[in-house]
Structure formats: structure tokens, C-alpha cells
Amino acid sequence: MKTPVLKVENLFVTVKDQSGLNQVVKGxxxxxxxxxxxxxxxxxxxxxxxxxxxxxxxxxxxxxVSGEAIYNGKNLIGAPQKYLRKLRGQKIxxxxxxxMACFDPLFSIEKQMKETLRTHTSMADxxxxxxxxxxLNFMCIRQPDEVLKKYPHQLSGGMLQRVMIxxxxxMDPDIIIAxxxxxxxxxxxxxxxxxxxxxxxxxxxxxxxFISHDIGVISAVADKVLVMNQGCVxxxxxxxxxxxxxxxxxxxxxxxTRNKIxxxxxxxxxxxx
Ligand SMILES: Nc1ncnc2c1ncn2[C@@H]1O[C@H](COP(=O)(O)OP(=O)(O)OP(=O)(O)O)[C@@H](O)[C@H]1O
Numbered sequence: 104m105k106t107p108v109l110k111v112e113n114l115f116v117t118v119k120d121q122s123g124l125n126q127v128v129k130g131x132x133x134x135x136x137x138x139x140x141x142x143x144x145x146x147x148x149x150x151x152x153x154x155x156x157x158x159x160x161x162x163x164x165x166x167x168v169s170g171e172a173i174y175n176g177k178n179l180i181g182a183p184q185k186y187l188r189k190l191r192g193q194k195i196x197x198x199x200x201x202x203m204a205c206f207d208p209l210f211s212i213e214k215q216m217k218e219t220l221r222t223h224t225s226m227a228d229x230x231x232x233x234x235x236x237x238x239l240n241f242m243c244i245r246q247p248d249e250v251l252k253k254y255p256h257q258l259s260g261g262m263l264q265r266v267m268i269x270x271x272x273x274m275d276p277d278i279i280i281a282x283x284x285x286x287x288x289x290x291x292x293x294x295x296x297x298x299x300x301x302x303x304x305x306x307x308x309x310x311x312x313f314i315s316h317d318i319g320v321i322s323a324v325a326d327k328v329l330v331m332n333q334g335c336v337x338x339x340x341x342x343x344x345x346x347x348x349x350x351x352x353x354x355x356x357x358x359x360t361r362n363k364i365x366x367x368x369x370x371x372x373x374x375x376x
Pocket of ligand 1: 118119120127145146147148149150151152153154283
């Protein structure tokens with residue numbers, strides 16, 4: 104039996120900018136179940152990030168949000184910031200596209216990871232150290248004690264991304280939201296990072312929302328998919344079913360593009376054999 108961990112109903116987001124009021128998310132609904140990865144697929148500007156930011160309450164005052172996002176029996180939309188802040192550190196965590204922007208260049212990885220634990224737990228220092236080493240080991244990071252001593256700029260983009268995923272995992276959250284986490288890295292590292300998300304889901308039972316414009320990445324990681332276009336959900340379900348029966352012209356276009364890329368790739372592999 105599937106257990107819903109997040110239930111979003113009729114979510115609308117409007118932003119006030121120079122041109123006036125602009126509705127950027129238009130009444131979307133979805134359910135995220137425990138231990139499931141929900142992929143949100145759509146091109147740039149379709150409303151993927153704003154949707155998740157609205158749910159966890161990190162949009163600024165130029166945005167207004169209505170609808171429901173029920174987590175643990177409580178509607179997160181309009182919930183007090185104090186409650187949301189605590190939730191974001193502990194129960195719903197984020198992995199962003201550019202890890203460098205999330206770490207302070209002046210402090211070691213260890214200091215920054217410990218700071219997260221110190222803010223949300225009453226762990227003793229040696230307990231924290233053990234927890235961090237466990238997490239980095241789980242993330243398949245070699246010589247984790249050395250990595251902890253490093254500063255962000257001393258690590259490669261892929262390694263820093265792994266550390267950030269570790270940081271998102273360290274508080275044992277229910278939900279991890281990953282916003283284009285593989286966009287800024289090369290294809291091999293991209294593959295490895297996807298494997299990490301699959302292990303987090305399969306071995307730790309975490310629920311994941313994985314945002315991407317890349318149908319190939321989504322097909323590797325997501326159990327079910329929302330396709331967004333211009334603030335609306337235009338298709339929803341298992342990706343192979345969407346591929347077979349896409350009802351929306353935009354989704355069909357995405358699939359055609361993927362098929363063309365796959366075909367080109369297969370042809371070039373054949374030529375090189
Ligand atoms: N601060 C802002 N002020 C005004 N409009 C904004 C702001 N942030 C986003 N938008 C608009 O909201 C819409 C949805 O943006 P969103 O960032 O959710 O898109 P996305 O699908 O995640 O794409 P991307 O991957 O490029 O971020 C876009 O039309 C964008 O221009």
C-alpha cells in the first residue's frame with residue numbers, strides 16, 4: 104500500500120513584476136508517496152522550481168500562493184515561517200543545481216555540515232563526526248575524513264554535489280527535493296549522481312522530488328512523472344505510459360526530441376564499432 108507523504112491540491116502561484124500580475128503556477132495537484140521518486144519535467148520557465156519553492160515557503164513577498172500542500176496532516180501553504188524553517192532543515196531538504204552557491208567558501212566542509220547538525224540536534228561533537236563519516240561513506244566518498252577537512256573550492260563539482268546530497272540526507276528527512284542536481288556536471292558524474300539518488304530511495308526509503316528539463320535523466324530516476332508546461336501539469340503518470348499515450352502536444356514534442364537524440368546516439372555508436 105502506498106503512503107502519501109505530500110499531497111498537493113490546486114496550487115496557484117502569482118508573481119507581481121513590472122508587467123503586472125503573472126500567474127506562473129496554475130492549479131496543479133499531485134501526490135508524492137513514501138519511498139517514491141516523483142520527476143517534474145518541463146522546459147525552462149514552465150514553473151517546476153516555483154512549484155516546489157511555494158510548497159516549502161521560500162518565495163519572497165512578490166509571490167502569492169494559494170491551494171494546499173499537506174505534509175504530516177498540516178497545510179504548508181501559509182504555515183508560519185518558524186515552522187517551515189524547522190521543517191526545511193529537518194524533514195524536507197533541498198539539493199540545488201550549484202553546490203558552490205550553498206557552501207560558504209570560508210569554512211571547511213566539516214564545519215558547515217556540523218553547523219547543520221548543531222542547529223537541529225543536540226548531538227555531541229564525536230557523535231556528529233561519526234554521523235558525518237557514515238553519511239559520506241554511504242555517498243561512496245573515498246577518504247571521507249580528508250574530504251571533511253577540505254574547503255568547498257578544493258573539491259570537484261561532482262564531489263561537492265555528493266557532499267551536498269549528504270548534507271541533505273544527514274538529518275534523515277522524509278523528503279528530498281532535488282532541483283536540476285545533475286545539470287551543471289558532466290555525463291559520467293551525472294550518471295553517478297543519479298545512482299546515488301536511486302540508492303537513497305531504495306536503501307533509505309526516502310521520498311524524492313526530482314526536477315529536470317532532461318527527459319533522459321528523469322527516465323533514469325523517477326517512478327512517476329509530472330510534465331509541466333506554462334504553469335500547468337499537462338501529463339502525469341509513469342513515464343513509459345506517458346511516452347505511449349502522451350495526451351499533450353508539448354509532451355509529444357519532448358518525446359520526439361528524446362527519440363531523435365537517442366537515434367543519433369545509437370547511429371554514432373554503430374559507426375564507431
Ligand atoms: N523572481 C521572479 N519574478 C518574476 N517572475 C519570476 C521570478 N522567478 C520566476 N519567475 C517566472 O516564473 C515562471 C516559472 O519559473 P520557474 O523558475 O519555476 O521555471 P522552471 O521550470 O523551474 O525553469 P528553470 O529551470 O529555468 O528555473 C517563469 O516564467 C519565470 O520567468
